[in-house]
Every structure is written in structure tokens, then in C-alpha cells.
Amino acid sequence: MIEIKTPAELDGMRAAGLVVAEIHEAMRAAIVPGATPLDLDAIARRELAARGATSNFLGYHGFPATVCVSVNDVVVHGIPDALPFREGDIVSLDFGAVLDGWHGDAAVTVAVGEVPEQVAKLIADCEDALWAGIAAMRAGRRVRDIGTAVEKCIVSRGEYGIVEEYGGHGIGTAMHQDPHVMNYRTRQRGPKLVPGMCLAVEPMITLGGPETHVLDDDWTVKTDDGSWAAHVEHSIAITPDGPWVLTARDGGAARLSAMGVDTPATVR
Template identity: 80%
Template sequence: MIEVKTPAEVAKMRVAGRVVAEIHEVLRDAVVPGATPNDLDGIARRELTDRGATSNFLGYGGFPATVCVSVNDVVVHGIPNDVPFESGDIVSLDFGAVVDGWHGDAAVTLPVGPVPGEVAALLRDCDDALWAGIAAMSAGKRLREIGTAVEKLVRSRGSYGLVEEYGGHGIGTAMHQDPHVMNYRTRARGPKLTMGMCLAVEPMITMGTAGTHTLSDDWTVKTDDGSLAAHFEHSVAITPDGPLVLTALDGGAGRLDALGVATPRGLAE
């Protein structure tokens, strides 16, 4: 069942989304050579407490941390450890928060210091794919148009592997809700997008093949061929005035304006 939110509930989700966006900014500054994934987890825990929020990752299915930290060939669900980041690494941070029972969820992949041009392109292209998917979110369209937009962008940029085993999801009073949001085009149209639907869109691409496997910890997902992977995500509400990116500080206005997509301004504050 797809949970449809009222405007007042979307406003509450925006509060949770801003907490996620603010803490992502703090974590971004902490991704430096010598820092460890456990350092980031400690920061995330402190920042959640300071904002009166709780973690929707800690304890979820037994996950032991507040943030997934996935380094280099880890696609998603990396468990924090004490291995320091090195210059040239790339680090994916998947992080969420709960405020007054409403969830926010977002992910970003960051370079640790300078990285080669093709690695910087991997990150840029995955981020652009996320925004292409968000730009396709308007009332009256079908769910598959999100995945179609993501895949079209990815395929236009090179021979990346587009991970299909994992995707986005509905979000609201729980972190993971219906519907599943695929990152590739499908024959099935999926449900019609309606005002009040809130979806997390999260493409994952690799510099090699798309195959992945899960380690014995039952969480860490790596690329089969050892290639680098990128992961970007935002939680988005469909409103009468366009998509509202709940987990972006500006509500997504900057990126979506550049794509010619109208966005609501009131809730973006």
C-alpha cells in the first residue's frame, strides 16, 4: 500500500529531511584522509542528538550504526570500521533521521582529496542521474518514468554498470515503504504518481560491470569485479507545484531550476 501524505504531513517530512541535509553537510566536511568510518558514525550520533532526532538506520534489521559508510568498491550498506580513509578513496554516505515519527533518507558519494578525472566523472554522472530521476517526478506520470530517466542519463555518459538489485522506495512513517523505485526502464508502467507521494530515488552505478555480491556480514555489498561504485539519493515529495526535495537544503530548487523543472518555494525554507 502506498502512503499518500497531506500537505501538513509533507511539511513534517520536510523537517526530518532538513535534519538529514544538515547532518550530511557536517559529515561531508569530515571525509578527509585519516578519518575513519567510525569517526563519521560518532559525528552522526552526536548531531542527531543535538537536533532532537533519532536514527532510522541504527538497529534496522540489526544494522549496528547510524550511517552506512561504503568505500571504493562497496556499493551500499557498508558497516563503519576503524580503517582510515586515504587520499584518492571515494566514500558513499547513506544516512537518515526520524523527527516526530517522520523519516528522511539521503546518500552522497564523496572523494577523499583529489581523484582521477574518470572517478570524478563517475560521481558527477551518478549525481546527475539522480536529478534526472527527480525531474521526472510529477503528478500524472507513471513510476517507471523515474527509472527510465535515470537509465537514459547513465547510458548517455558512458559504459557504466547500472546496479539493478537495489533501488529507491517510498518513505514516510517508515523508512522503507511501497513502491519500489527501480533505477532502470521497465515494461511495467507502475502506479501513477500522485500529489502527496514521497519517494526516495537512489541510483547506484559502477565503473565496471553491474554485478554485486553481499559479504558474510549480510550487509556489505561489493562490486563483483572490484570496480568503484557511486550512490546518490534524495527523499522527494510530489506537490502541486512540482517535486520538493525534502533532503536538500534548498528543497532542490537550484538543480531543478537548471533542468527547467518548477519547484515549490514555500516548503523549501
């Protein structure tokens, strides 16, 4: 089942998305040499409580924390630990929240201090691919169009591995819903995008091959070749006026307007 939200329900989704955006900002500010993934988890717990929200990660299939913290060659689902960040690391934060029954979910990859140009480009290109996918989210198009746009952007930027085992998803009264949103072109067109549909789009790319494996903790996903990875994500609503990025402070207005894409964010 694909949930189609009413305008009032989309406002609830937006409120949850803003909680996610605000807590992401608090965690990003704390990513400095010497800080630890457990420090970020503590920030997330504190900020969730301050906003009357709960975590949709904590306890999900047994996940033990409120945020996934994935460092360097960890692609996704890293469990927070006490190992300090070092200058030159990259850290991916995947975090979500529930407010009044509505879910928000977003991810970002952050450099710890200065990183090599190739690594900075990896992060920037992954972000650009996310926004290319978002720009394709217009009523009347298909889910496949999102993955096609993501892949096209990635391939145009360089020799990256596109991780295929993990992707985006529907979101609403649960964190993971239909449909699955792939980060590459497929033969299946997928469902039509209609107003009221909410999707999380989340490309993951590596500096090497796309192959990954899961560690013995049954969560942590690493690249097979040890190459570093970037992971970014937003939750987006399809509206008659264009995509509304629920987990971006400005609703996606700045990035989408610069791409020539109509969005309702400027009037909300």
C-alpha cells in the first residue's frame, strides 16, 4: 500500500521533517576531531526529548541507537561507538524522528576538518545526485524517473560505485513503506507519482566498487574494497506545485529554484 496524504497530513509530515532538519544541524555542529559517534547519539536523544518527538531508529529491528553513524568505508547503518573522529574522516549521519505519528528521515555526509579534494568531490557529487532525483519528482512521472536522474548525475561526475542493495522508500505513518526507490535506472517504471505521495530518496556512492558486506553486528555495511562512501537523503512530498523537501529547512527552495524547478516551498 502506498499512502497518499491529505494537505493537512502533509503539514504533519513537514513538522516531523523540521524536527529532523533541526537535530541534524545540532549533530553536524558537533562533528569535530575528538568527538565520538556516541556523543552524536546523546545529542539526538536530548534534542528529540526537547521537541516532544521520538526516534524511529531506536529499537527498529533491534537497532540500539537513535542515529546511524557511518565513518569512511562504512556506507550505512553504522552503530555509534566511542571511537573518536579524526581530522580527515568523513561521517554519514542517518537520522529520523516521529512527531504526532508522522515520520521524517534524512541523511548527510560531513567532512571532519580538511579532506582530500577527491573525497570532498565524492560528497558534493552525491548531494548533487540527490537533488537531481528530487528535481525529477513531479506529479505524473514514475518512480523509475527518480533513479534514472540519480544515476545520470552520478555517471556524469566520475567513476563512482553506485550501491544497489540499499535505496529510498515511501514514508509516512511508518518509516519504511512502499514503494522502494532505487538509485539507478530499471526496466520497471514503478508507480506513478501523484500529489500526496511522500518518498525518501537516498543515494549511496563509493570511490571504488559498489560491492558491500554486512559485519557480524548484523547492521554495519562496509565497502568490500575499503573505498570511502557518501550517503545523503531527504524526505520529499509530491505536490501539484512540485516537490516539497520536508526535511530541508527551506523546503528545498534554494536548490530547486536554482535548477529551474517549481516548488511550493517558497509559499509555505
